[in-house]
Amino acid sequence: TSGAWGPASSYYENKHPEPAKLFSGGLSSVQLLPNDNILILSGSSGYAFELTPKNDIVWEYIVPLKNGNQVNQGSTISINDNTTFRMYRYPNDFEAFDGKDLTPKGFIELNPDINYCNKLVKTENDFQKNNTNIYPNPSSDIITIESLIDINAHISDINNKQILTFQLNVGKNEIDITRLPNGLYFITTRDGLVKAFNVIR
Incomplete structure (x- = not known):
């Protein structure tokens, strides 16, 4: 044929x-x-x-x-x-990660620009449909998330390691980030990546 x-x-x-x-x-x-x-x-x-x-x-x-x-x-x-x-x-629950320290160890490139990673392309997701506002960014101790709906969310680091899970309620939600070391983090809802923020002290 x-x-x-x-x-x-x-x-x-x-x-x-x-x-x-x-x-x-x-x-x-x-x-x-x-x-x-x-x-x-x-x-x-x-x-x-x-x-x-x-x-x-x-x-x-x-x-x-x-x-x-x-x-x-x-x-x-x-x-x-x-x-x-x-x-x-690899997902967060990948078996080979059990018992391993996945804390970020720094940057691969020389002379990194930590603000460069904030230049993300926007896609439609729960936060955008919800007109959610997150501030201040960068932050050092508390971030405020204003939401029009109740929704579950979590914070993960640049290695996609989930660090903190929380429920967003209608109105202002203050999230304590004092335990987070300096770096870039992501706030995620059920449909994927939604917002990035920096912790700088």
């Missing part, structure tokens, strides 16, 4: 807003996440990103290495400078 195997057309197609960024002559990986988003790695450029079913970018990351050596934040990295075989996201 000749011709292409079925199906005649794709059931689902992912498209990066800038298609050239998704190209890689080899390596690379794709992972379907529990929230129906897709984690994609373009291996020849060490470029990873999470894409929603609507093709919105949730976050993106470039491996900050050049020929295996650290580079400064914002450095230009060419194709094949930071070739990465694959990237995989």
